Amino acid sequence: VQLVESGGGSVQVGGSPRLSCAASRVTDARFCMGWFRQAPGKGREGVATIEMYGTTNYADPVRGRFTISQDNALNTLYLQMNSLKPEDTAVYYCAANLGAVCGGTWSLTGNYRYWGQGTQVTVS
Secondary structure (H helix, E strand, C coil): CCEEEECCEEECCCCCCEEEEEECCCCCCCEEEEEEEECCCCCEEEEEEEECCCCEEECCCCECCEEEEEECCCCEEEEEECCCCHHHCEEEEEEEEECCCCCCCCCCHHHCCEECCCEEEEEC
């Protein structure tokens, strides 16, 4: 599985960019896909995840501002980010785990086998 993110860049405070993640060869009926981020000097943290039938999870700092969605026909994952804050500045990574649901441990990086290369989002 290959994951390729796009849509990052420099954004003003309050901006609303959308990140995309193109996924190849995701044919498993059960999967957990999501977005993580890593700010300078900090560990990688879970942002949001989504499963095959649309069940979502969000981290508290982004709940109500970010929306994760998927287009199964295009094998593409999205992250709509609204009302961006400087603390949202980070490298954003797409991640996938096949053959399993997200579950209560969705935010643990060790649960994900496949990762994209990351896309930088800078809010100022």
